[in-house]
Every structure is written in C-alpha cells, then in structure tokens.
Amino acid sequence: MNSAVIVFPGSNCDRDVAVTLADVTGRAPVMHWHGDPDLPDDLDLIVIPGGFSHGDYLRCGAMAAHAAAMAGVRRAADRGVAILGICNGFQVLCESHLLPGALMRNRDLRFICRDVHLRVETTDTMFTAGYAPAQVIRLPIAHHDGNYVADLPTQCALEDEDRIVFRYCDAGGKVTETANPNGSLDNIAGILSESRTVLGLMPHPERLADPRLGGTDGRALFVSVMEALS
Amino acid sequence: MKARVHVTLKAGVLDPQGKAIAHALHALGFDGVRDARQGKVIELDLEDDDPEAARARIDDMCRQLLANTVIETYRIEL
Amino acid sequence: MKARVHVTLKAGVLDPQGKAIAHALHALGFDGVRDARQGKVIELDLEDDDPEAARARIDDMCRQLLANTVIETYRIEL
Amino acid sequence: MSTQQQQKTEPAITPEIVAEHGLTPDEYQRVLDILGRTPNLTELGIFSVMWSEHCSYKSSKKWLKTLPTTAPWVIQGPGENAGVVDIGDGLAAVFKMESHNHPSFIEPYQGAATGVGGILRDVFTMGARPVANLNALRFGAPDHPKTRHLVSGVVAGIGGYGNCVGVPTVGGEVDFHPDYNGNILVNAMTVGVAPADRIFYSKASGVGNPVVYVGSRTGRDGIHGATMASAEFSADSEEKRPTVQVGDPFTEKLLIEACLELMATDAIVAIQDMGAAGLTSSSFEMASKGGLGVELTLDRVPMREDGMTPYELMLSESQERMLMVLQPGKEAMAEAVFRKWDLDFAIIGRLTDTGRMVLTWHGETVADLPIDPLAEAAPEYDRPWAPTPHQPVVIADDVPVLPWTEALVALMGGPDLSSRRWIWEQYDHMVMGDTVQRPGGDAAVVRLHGTDRGLAMTTDCTPRYVRADPVTGGRQAVAEAYRNLTAVGARPLAVTDNMNFGNPEKPVIMGQFVGACRGLGEACAALDMPVVSGNVSLYNETEGRAIPSTPTIGAIGILDDLDRMATVGFKAAGEAVIVIGE
Numbered sequence A: 001m002n003s004a005v006i007v008f009p010g011s012n013c014d015r016d017v018a019v020t021l022a023d024v025t026g027r028a029p030v031m032h033w034h035g036d037p038d039l040p041d042d043l044d045l046i047v048i049p050g051g052f053s054h055g056d057y058l059r060c061g062a063m064a065a066h067a068a069a070m071a072g073v074r075r076a077a078d079r080g081v082a083i084l085g086i087c088n089g090f091q092v093l094c095e096s097h098l099l100p101g102a103l104m105r106n107r108d109l110r111f112i113c114r115d116v117h118l119r120v121e122t123t124d125t126m127f128t129a130g131y132a133p134a135q136v137i138r139l140p141i142a143h144h145d146g147n148y149v150a151d152l153p154t155q156c157a158l159e160d161e162d163r164i165v166f167r168y169c170d171a172g173g174k175v176t177e178t179a180n181p182n183g184s185l186d187n188i189a190g191i192l193s194e195s196r197t198v199l200g201l202m203p204h205p206e207r208l209a210d211p212r213l214g215g216t217d218g219r220a221l222f223v224s225v226m227e228a229l230s
Numbered sequence B, C: 001m002k003a004r005v006h007v008t009l010k011a012g013v014l015d016p017q018g019k020a021i022a023h024a025l026h027a028l029g030f031d032g033v034r035d036a037r038q039g040k041v042i043e044l045d046l047e048d049d050d051p052e053a054a055r056a057r058i059d060d061m062c063r064q065l066l067a068n069t070v071i072e073t074y075r076i077e078l
Numbered sequence D: 001m002s003t004q005q006q007q008k009t010e011p012a013i014t015p016e017i018v019a020e021h022g023l024t025p026d027e028y029q030r031v032l033d034i035l036g037r038t039p040n041l042t043e044l045g046i047f048s049v050m051w052s053e054h055c056s057y058k059s060s061k062k063w064l065k066t067l068p069t070t071a072p073w074v075i076q077g078p079g080e081n082a083g084v085v086d087i088g089d090g091l092a093a094v095f096k097m098e099s100h101n102h103p104s105f106i107e108p109y110q111g112a113a114t115g116v117g118g119i120l121r122d123v124f125t126m127g128a129r130p131v132a133n134l135n136a137l138r139f140g141a142p143d144h145p146k147t148r149h150l151v152s153g154v155v156a157g158i159g160g161y162g163n164c165v166g167v168p169t170v171g172g173e174v175d176f177h178p179d180y181n182g183n184i185l186v187n188a189m190t191v192g193v194a195p196a197d198r199i200f201y202s203k204a205s206g207v208g209n210p211v212v213y214v215g216s217r218t219g220r221d222g223i224h225g226a227t228m229a230s231a232e233f234s235a236d237s238e239e240k241r242p243t244v245q246v247g248d249p250f251t252e253k254l255l256i257e258a259c260l261e262l263m264a265t266d267a268i269v270a271i272q273d274m275g276a277a278g279l280t281s282s283s284f285e286m287a288s289k290g291g292l293g294v295e296l297t298l299d300r301v302p303m304r305e306d307g308m309t310p311y312e313l314m315l316s317e318s319q320e321r322m323l324m325v326l327q328p329g330k331e332a333m334a335e336a337v338f339r340k341w342d343l344d345f346a347i348i349g350r351l352t353d354t355g356r357m358v359l360t361w362h363g364e365t366v367a368d369l370p371i372d373p374l375a376e377a378a379p380e381y382d383r384p385w386a387p388t389p390h391q392p393v394v395i396a397d398d399v400p401v402l403p404w405t406e407a408l409v410a411l412m413g414g415p416d417l418s419s420r421r422w423i424w425e426q427y428d429h430m431v432m433g434d435t436v437q438r439p440g441g442d443a444a445v446v447r448l449h450g451t452d453r454g455l456a457m458t459t460d461c462t463p464r465y466v467r468a469d470p471v472t473g474g475r476q477a478v479a480e481a482y483r484n485l486t487a488v489g490a491r492p493l494a495v496t497d498n499m500n501f502g503n504p505e506k507p508v509i510m511g512q513f514v515g516a517c518r519g520l521g522e523a524c525a526a527l528d529m530p531v532v533s534g535n536v537s538l539y540n541e542t543e544g545r546a547i548p549s550t551p552t553i554g555a556i557g558i559l560d561d562l563d564r565m566a567t568v569g570f571k572a573a574g575e576a577v578i579v580i581g582e
C-alpha cells in the first residue's frame, strides 16, 4: 500500500503516524511538503497528521486548508483515494470542506490530553472494517479544539447516512454527557465524507498502535485500511 | 489605509468561550451579565486607498480565510 | 442593554497570530496587506440600563477578567 | 569613535542612569577603568547585561565551582548551553533546567510559555532534538487570592508552548506554600537526544567567518528584562509590566526543524541562542569563548518595529532567535533552509582578530568594547554568609496523635499529595510517540526513538528540609531524584539543578545557598551523578520576604532494556508487598 503524509509547518504528529504506517504496511509513507501541489499519483492513502499547522493561529486548520498540497489532496479525494485526517488533520479537512461542520474550542476551554473510550458506530468503512460493530476502544486525545459542531441538516445527514464513525463513550460503551470530553455535538469523535473515503477524527489512533505505548486499539484502523486497499 | 474585520459566531452556534466568560463574570460577582459572546477583530493595514476596491478585496479575504462561514459571519469596517 | 468590549494587544507587543494572518494573506495573493493584528471583541448582554453605571462596571470586568492589562488594552463601546 | 550623532539622541551617563542599569559604583568604576573613557548608553547597557546576576553568576560562581561535574560519560559539563552525557549506542542526552520565576508572576501564561521556549532553545542549540519537557512549580497558599490565577495561567502557558512545538511534557512537580505567595517558581527542563559525535558548541572560530541571525525579528520586548530577573520585587513591579515578552511557539517549532536540518550539514561553526540578554550575550559569549572579536552591522538585524535604536537592538529579549557562525561559502545554502521554513535570515557581521566587539549603525561606530577584559573583569563576589542554625529536634511524643484514618484523609486531601492529573492532562505528554511511562509514576520514561532503550527523568526538591538544614536538604533532593530514577529501573546518569533563593546579599540566605550547594555536591559525588548544567535564580523576594530556598534537581537515567522497566501500579492480586530500606 502506498501512503503519503502531508507535512505542514507546525505539523508535529507527522513522524508518529509515519512510524505506524511503516510498521503496519511494511512501507514508509512519502512525506509530502505542503507547498508542493503535485502528489504522487499512485497513492492509496493520504494522511493529514496532527499538530499545530501554522500555529493553529486564526482558526485551527484554516491556513493549512489553503496549502498548495491541499489542491492535490482534493483531486485525490475526487478520484476516491482514501484520506485520513487525525486531530489537526480533521480540522484541516473541515476547513477545506472535504468534511462538513467545524471544530470549536473545547467546552472547558482547556487543552486535554488523555485516553478516552470510543464506540465504533459503523464498521461499514474501509477504516473500521477490522473492528466489531459497537466495539468499545481506547485511544488518546490531545487537543484544544475538538468540539465538533454542525447545523441540524448536516447532523441529520451524518446520522441518516451512517457517517458517524466514532462517539465518545464510557468504558461500558454508553454515550453519556460525562463521557464527552470536549462538548462535541452528539459525542461525535469522527465522521466520514459522503463518499465514505474521507475520515476525520480527533483521537489519535497512531498513539496506541504499539504495545510498548500501552495499547494497540488504534492499530486495527491502519490494518483495516491496508487490508481494504491491497 | 486601515480596515477592521469583525468575525462573530452565527446566532445559534454555541459559543464555549462566551459561555465561559459569562460564567467567570458571575463567579466574580457580576450578576447582571445575562450573556456574553466572543468574537475576533482583525485589523488590517492595506496599501489600497480606494475604499470600494478595498472592501471588495477584504470581502474576498474573509470568504477565503478570515472567517469560517460555516459557523461565523463577518462585518467589514473601513 | 448591550455592550461591546474591544481587547487589543498593546502597541509593540508581538502578535504571532496577526503575523501569521498577514503571511497567509500574502500566500493567497493578497500582496497589498502591510500588516495584520488580531484582537478580541466581547459582546455583553447586561441587565443594567444606566450607561454610566454600566461603563464603570464593565471597566471593572475588563481589569479583573476580560483583558490582560499586562499586554492588552481595551475599549468599551455602549 | 564618533559620538556626535549619539549625543543628539542619547542622554549623558549620570549616576542615576548607572544605578538604573543595576551597576554599583564600584562596578561602574571598573567600566571606566576598562574603557579609559565614559561609556555611551549602548555600551553601558551591554555592561549592565553582561554583569547582571543572571548572566555573570557573580554571587554564586564561587560555590557552583565546588560541585562535581565530571564522570567518564560526561561529554560536556556546565558552561555551555546545556549539559551533555553519553548514553551509549552513539547517542548523547542533552539537558538543562532554567527558571522563569519573575516573568511568570507578572504574566503567568506568557512568562511560563517563554520559559519553556528558552530552555528548548538551550537544548536544540547543541544539536539535539528535544524529546521531553518537565516543569517544577511552586505556588503560594491554595486559598491565596492570586494562586488560582497563577496556577491556571502557568499550566496553560507551559502546555500552550510545549504542545504547539510538539515536545511531550512528561513530568514535574508542584507544591504550595504561603511563602511563595508573592514570588512563584517556574522551573522548566528540557531533555534532548543528539548523535554523540555531532554536538554543537558556542565557541566561535575562523576570522572573517560570517555571523548570522536567524529566527524572529527583534522588537522592543523585555528591554531590561535580564536586569529585572535579577532584581528584587517591589509592589510597583506592575510598572515593569510592558517588559513581558510574548512567545511564539509556532516560530520555535520552525526554528527547531530548520536548525536541525542545517546541523545535518557541515555549515555551522558555532551557534548560540539569544537568551535573556539577547544579541549582547550571545555575540559576546561566542567571541569570548573563541578568543576573537566580532563586528556587527546593526542595521541588518531584522526588526519588527520602526525607529529602534542600537541600545534597544542589543538589549531586546525578543524570543525565538539564534545567532550562528557559518563556514564561509555556506551562506546561500543556509539561507535556503531558513527561507524554506519561513524564518528571517540575515548576515549581520563577521568575526575579527581584534578581540573587540564593534557595533555599527548607519555607517557609524556606536559601541567599541574589549571582549576579554569585560568578560574577565565580570564581578565575582564572595558574599558573607551565616550558617543556618540547627533546628530543635522534634520529639515524637510532642506531636499530637491523630487516629490514622483521620491522618490519612488529611494527607490525601492536602494540596501536597492531591492528584496532579488536572495539570498533566493539559500537557500533551504523548506526542512524538515514545512516552513509555506517562506522568503519574516516579519518573517519566521516554523511549530512544527506534530502539528498545529509554531515558528516565524526574525533578525533585523538598524545600522544608532545605529550610531546616540546607546541607541535608540539598542531599535529600539529589537522593530523591536518584530514587525516582532507580524506581523505574533506570541507571542514574547526571543532574541539572535550578537554585532558587532569596537575596544573596543577606548572609542568612547566602548561608542557605552555600549549605544547599554543599549537600547537593556531596550527594552527587556519593551517588556518582555529576552536575552537568544548571541555573541560578536569586532575589526571589517580595518586600523583603524571601521564598523558601528551593534547589530543584532535575535528573536523568538510562534504561538499557525497556522490558525491564518498572511501574508503580500493583500488578496482580495475591502478590506480596515488600518494604525495603530503614
């Protein structure tokens, strides 16, 4: 499987996800500089990594959304290439309108870094085919702006079209207000595009994909994509 | 010339920062605060000196970058 | 009554956000932007209806919470 | 030199101006002796910065010299931007701790944030990629009206900076005591990893080599900040507020990447970050270590504001800037790297063989100072000190007895033992994908990237022991750090220290300093854990009241096999619990 990671000024989980991709797929991803509009044409997966692109100044992901490389990402998305946006990458995808809605400041206005529980809401995507329906997994979050908002029609569309991929839940899988770390609409932690080939999520699957780091629940996401694409 | 862009959340979009401010003001004893909302102001220093042209250009800047029209509205002040 | 508080960085204080905005506008082809600074506006909805009293109270709020007077200045608009 | 233009714009040097610059009459006499003439304002500013407590360590040097600093694995001890130890397999750990106490009290968010930025630069200046941050914090009483604001601002500032640059903040400590009400402590530590044979130093060499400025532009930030950091607090310190600097972690992240990219080539001869005293101390130190002179054309310094003066350029504390000496012919290549990362790059001068620092501004010489005499004549004091009187021994029978359940509840509910989760959850402690032991244990452990080995790190100090007996307290801080490292299975290697004390001109305070140094040195020697870097923060007083003396210890150790790492959690029911020690 051929993958690429887009590197923006201020990306800081680019190396982390590259390590996971190399480990899972056996092939190191292309590290693609934001200023270069021409992505390789044989890509199966493009990852927009976490971090603070352009310092997260103005709005998270707003400046990165205009990077030359994002034009290439958009063209790839149109061709059906899988796109995965993690944390800041999710914000960039929303700002680029490749995904609907927006990510606002966390309800408590504080940065939050900790493990959360997530319920896998759909396995009907190449990203989650390897999980069991309604499986509860544990992944870390690390963000200041993960409070997902969308207007009512968007929310209904996401719901009706089975495009909500992960919801914050408690250890038993219950989706409750107290299990919601950031005030996100309907406990949404990750969503799909209409084409189901673009996934954005706030939690970091690459941070729990190595037993040495305390868990491997994130690994299945990368394995799923690889199995679907090779 | 100088210009100011005011970017505010659309009515109906929940504003976590505004809510926190109202809450903190209450905690400080300012009971008379019914609500607070927080927005951004961006002050621009432009080479333009034709207000018409400037306004059109700033409008472009807002739609492309300065505001996220999914959740925000903007107002230009010259 | 409604009131607006404009909070801006003091002159001479580094504004990383403004710098990044100007840079991003250039990258988008808006060459005529000499400089950008970013500030906040806080819109308050108050029970008061005496402007005099309100202004004094808002001034208090600014000094205690809304502005960081070490690096910011504020302006109250009623 | 031509001073005509200056006389138009610069005031004459009066005793008041000398005093405002923190120089004593004796020190000023030394300035006159060195120059053989009256300095102009720019020159006076340079002297004041170089001879401030902060830069010259004039009160502490004598005692710091007594600390053990060598071991076969020490590559670089104190004296450079950070300490360097060999950690095997061709790698070195580079680390240091630094205080940002006064700025954090004035503006907690920015003060703490720029503290993190400063210590990161000390580490990547030496060629290391920063892999972890730690922070040791002391606040006043939890119920003091300012404490809540200070705690939340400091924690948000440390997180705001570290999270954005993408270096995990993996550990630290927090304590509360009313004696910190008016003067909190913010000590930040960074640990980096570099190839052991590719360490970069600040010693300049090569007459004619270009001196290059990179990073952010220079503004009027914190002019006089270095002198402020060494001056006692008074109630009117609010007046000094505009001297607070704002950090730009995004630019720092770019600076890290650009510097490390250039360091992979052979372009850099010497490099030094612009710390508290900015352009002055960085250029001075580089030239002085190399026994050379330096000429700077100040007009070429990238400036953020119009109308800046040479005085302001030399004293500005704008953040996120570095000074480098390049190999001749590498300028274009280096510039391309910095431009790629959107950073300013300017050749502002060159090295000379004159042994002097010569500054020009619009073609005129605005300062001309001899480097060695200025560095050598830096004041060094043997301040009078009084030994700390022995405290009466507490007799166990005199202590009121609480039922143990009540005692336990009181302890667990107290601010000293309460959970620190609220703090470290605001820090990204996992970015970089190598945090194998997160906050909450005895020491944090960060895997050496791509290997099965790890670095353990901790910060420790118990000021009440130091107050009771500085020697024992100093020893105890080192011993606790040692225990925390061994508790996770690491082999302790070396320490960095941050000596936070009150006014050294008071013999009682100086006595605590002397005692703590002795205790620290003895413990480090006994445990074979030398001091390789450190920082001294004196004058931590408000209206004559000193903070509890706080010699914070930061220590690192190595785990050669992560499979043998230990963690605090009990592993299974039915296992025996064993207590060892006395």
Ligand SMILES: Nc1ncnc2c1ncn2[C@@H]1O[C@H](COP(=O)(O)OP(=O)(O)O)[C@@H](O)[C@H]1O
Pocket: D134, D135, D136, D137, D169, D170, D171, D172, D173, D174, D416, D417, D420, D423, D424, D438, D439, D440, D441, D442, D443, D444, D460, D484
């Ligand atoms: N300011 C801080 N930043 C990050 N981690 C912290 C901070 N303060 C405490 N911690 C973490 O919380 C845990 C408990 O701290 P502490 O009570 O000081 O431990 P101990 O007394 O065992 O050394 C440690 O893992 C420590 O690293």
